[in-house]
Amino acid sequence: MGAGHDLTYHHDLELVFSEPAFVSCPAMFHDPVFRAPTSDELLRVTRQLDERPSVPVAFEADANGQEPVSCLIAAERVEIVQGPF
Numbered sequence: 001m002g003a004g005h006d007l008t009y010h011h012d013l014e015l016v017f018s019e020p021a022f023v024s025c026p027a028m029f030h031d032p033v034f035r036a037p038t039s040d041e042l043l044r045v046t047r048q049l050d051e052r053p054s055v056p057v058a059f060e061a062d063a064n065g066q067e068p069v070s071c072l073i074a075a076e077r078v079e080i081v082q083g084p085f
Helices: 039-049
Strands: 013-024 030-035 055-062 069-082
Touching: 013 039, 013 055, 039 055, 039 069
Parallel strands: none
Antiparallel strands: 013 069, 030 055, 055 069
16 A cells, blocks of 8 residues: 555555455555454454454545445555655
8 A cells, every 4th residue: 555645656655565365445545544443343354364363454445435435454464664656
């Protein structure tokens, strides 16, 4: 995931997910607001993977609908990388 003022030309922050095991989000979205996963979301992904994920990441994002969409990603690791990309 990349973040910045204008993603057309560059971005200044990336979240790099290593070994993602579960991804539930639209292909295109913007303005994510991160939060702790709910107990229902953790249960859902744990059932899907047959184990609790190492790094569960939840957020709400604008996917050009009337309401924000809830998103969930589970991976082995997440790295926050800063710099011009």
